Amino acid sequence: MSTxxxxxxxxxxxxxxxxxxxxxxxxxxxxxxxxxxxxxxKRKKYGLVWExxxxxxxxxxxxxxxxxxxxxxxxxxxxxxKSTNFIIEGDNLHSLYLLEKTHKNKIDLIIIDPPYNRxxxxxxxxxxxxxxTDSFKxxxxxSFMHKRLIIAKKLLKDxxxxxxxxxxxxxxxxxLLCDDIFGEENFISCFPWHNRTSIQNDTDxxxxxxxxxxxxxxxxxxxxxxxxxxxxxxxELNDFVIQPKxxxxxxxxxxxxxxxxxxxxxxxDAPNVRPNLTYEIENPITGVKYLPPKGRCWRTExxxxxxxxxxxxxxxxxxxxxKPQLKVFYNEVxxxxxxxxxxxxxxxYDTSTxxxxxxxxxxxxxxxxxxxxxxxxxxEIIKMAISPKVKNxxxxxxxxxxxxxxxxxxxxxxxxxxxxxxxxxNENNICKEITYERIKRIINGYQDQKGYNVQGIExxxxxxxxxxxxxxxxxxxxxxIVNELSKYTREMVQLEHGIDVSDGSxxxxxxxxxxxxxxxxxxxxxxxxxxYLDNNALITEEQIQKFEKNNIxxxxxxxxYFEKEIMEIEQW
Numbered sequence: 001m002s003t004x005x006x007x008x009x010x011x012x013x014x015x016x017x018x019x020x021x022x023x024x025x026x027x028x029x030x031x032x033x034x035x036x037x038x039x040x041x042k043r044k045k046y047g048l049v050w051e052x053x054x055x056x057x058x059x060x061x062x063x064x065x066x067x068x069x070x071x072x073x074x075x076x077x078x079x080x081x082k083s084t085n086f087i088i089e090g091d092n093l094h095s096l097y098l099l100e101k102t103h104k105n106k107i108d109l110i111i112i113d114p115p116y117n118r119x120x121x122x123x124x125x126x127x128x129x130x131x132x133t134d135s136f137k138x139x140x141x142x143s144f145m146h147k148r149l150i151i152a153k154k155l156l157k158d159x160x161x162x163x164x165x166x167x168x169x170x171x172x173x174x175x176l177l178c179d180d181i182f183g184e185e186n187f188i189s190c191f192p193w194h195n196r197t198s199i200q201n202d203t204d205x206x207x208x209x210x211x212x213x214x215x216x217x218x219x220x221x222x223x224x225x226x227x228x229x230x231x232x233x234x235x236e237l238n239d240f241v242i243q244p245k246x247x248x249x250x251x252x253x254x255x256x257x258x259x260x261x262x263x264x265x266x267x268x269d270a271p272n273v274r275p276n277l278t279y280e281i282e283n284p285i286t287g288v289k290y291l292p293p294k295g296r297c298w299r300t301e302x303x304x305x306x307x308x309x310x311x312x313x314x315x316x317x318x319x320x321x322x323k324p325q326l327k328v329f330y331n332e333v334x335x336x337x338x339x340x341x342x343x344x345x346x347x348x349y350d351t352s353t354x355x356x357x358x359x360x361x362x363x364x365x366x367x368x369x370x371x372x373x374x375x376x377x378x379x380e381i382i383k384m385a386i387s388p389k390v391k392n393x394x395x396x397x398x399x400x401x402x403x404x405x406x407x408x409x410x411x412x413x414x415x416x417x418x419x420x421x422x423x424x425x426n427e428n429n430i431c432k433e434i435t436y437e438r439i440k441r442i443i444n445g446y447q448d449q450k451g452y453n454v455q456g457i458e459x460x461x462x463x464x465x466x467x468x469x470x471x472x473x474x475x476x477x478x479x480x481i482v483n484e485l486s487k488y489t490r491e492m493v494q495l496e497h498g499i500d501v502s503d504g505s506x507x508x509x510x511x512x513x514x515x516x517x518x519x520x521x522x523x524x525x526x527x528x529x530x531x532y533l534d535n536n537a538l539i540t541e542e543q544i545q546k547f548e549k550n551n552i553x554x555x556x557x558x559x560x561y562f563e564k565e566i567m568e569i570e571q572w
Contacts, residue, residue: 074463090466244337350374
């Protein structure tokens with residue numbers, strides 16, 4: 001239903017609905033329908049209106065429960081002391097449903113590169129490619145994205161950020177959609193990316209850009225000014241969304257061999273007119289006297305200026321014959337950083353061509369993946385969004401493609417406890433053969449196209465496959481859904497905590513029998529550091545004392561993994 005109505009017409013319709021509802025009180029179904037119409041009319045005054053489309057996967061989940069199953073043959077273990085990364089193969093909407101159980105309010109940064117819906121076999125909806133002639137092409141795409149972005153917002157921390165790649169085709173729709181989901185006040189910027197330098201000659205105009213739209217879950221408005229008074233707390237602000245970039249040392253030099261190091265000349269005048277900061281400054285060489293430019297004042301009061309002059313912090317141009325300038329030393333400002341701008345230029349952050357070259361350098365034996373993004377682009381986004389003060393950040397990409405985000409995380413956070421979660425379908429075996437294979441080679445090392453050996457980045461990786469179990473197994477009278485779901489709890493615990501439970505240092509105990517068996521095995525007890533215990537499993541005081549004596553910590557398997565599904569089935 002369209003809600004693009006004038007205010008007067010809207011109010012008239014609502015008034016008539018109220019009259020009809022009073023007259024039709026006994027017709028419950030009709031009253032319910034009238035309520036729905038009224039709510040829809042009141043809900044939206046401005047924004048994106050689209051036809052909602054139900055995906056096949058929405059119907060499938062009515063009778064099936066999605067779960068994760070680990071493929072142990074694809075596991076990579078390099079450093080047991082570090083967090084584990086995850087690749088998830090399967091429909092990303094159902095993967096997000098499960099991630100909502102394990103990672104609600106836990107993700108620091110989301111970077112996604114969704115289908116652009118150009119009508120060029122780049123957007124699959126219900127197993128069919130959407131072409132240019134489909135009259136519902138935009139509404140299908142919006143409906144598809146809406147379901148996934150709603151969950152994405154829930155996954156972000158309060159100071160989390162999402163960056164979304166898009167081009168002209170769905171840019172306008174995406175901006176309005178994100179305004180609706182994240183809130184217009186949380187819009188950070190639209191970053192144009194200069195994605196190609198070559199010129200297309202077979203079109204009216206050569207399109208040499210794409211966009212990256214960024215939203216915060218909760219954008220901070222106050223204390224945003226970058227200056228000396230807040231430089232010490234800048235990185236301490238937990239809710240500060242975009243971090244300053246490193247100060248560019250190339251702008252600094254030392255032509256006078258100042259022992260304090262490289263410096264640059266900044267204007268000595270400042271905005272506004274203040275009487276105490278308005279006075280004459282005489283050039284000591286030429287004798288020319290200067291007042292601040294019209295509408296401005298000097299940076300300091302006269303006494304402070306004299307101190308700066310004596311300290312040789314004031315210069316008068318290259319030849320000493322100009323107006324006063326302030327020496328700013330690199331060592332004094334490098335930690336403060338510089339405000340970023342909203343432009344990703346090709347020279348600094350590379351192009352789509354660079355992305356293809358990087359891909360082929362790692363996977364020369366694979367078919368070129370369409371338009372992989374350059375690693376430098378995503379590394380810059382990571383530096384923008386995650387403060388150096390953040391411990392163990394988690395980065396999510398639920399349109400993982402060739403795995404560029406995973407590589408960027410490994411390179412940017414080399415040797416730290418940062419981790420990533422990549423979700424990808426396995427259409428044409430892309431998840432195993434491309435996404436996983438790329439990350440595997442980055443971790444293990446590889447030989448590039450030129451024959452050079454590239455050293456690996458030691459890390460840990462688990463590979464999960466999305467599968468489904470029946471909600472109601474009518475053929476099996478002994479079918480017990482709780483027992484069936486418990487088989488996949490191990491994967492959820494590993495995913496939520498970024499851990500590996502296969503080496504014996506972490507135990508997951510579901511029943512009294514599991515507890516007894518473990519407690520009676522002294523070798524296992526000595527090796528164990530953490531126990532995750534099911535809430536229904538009984539543990540004796542003697543067993544608790546034994547575990548505590550061995551410095552074993554306790555955790556509990558949360559009921560929220562599959563509680564909702566179990567309650568729905570029990571009610572059925």
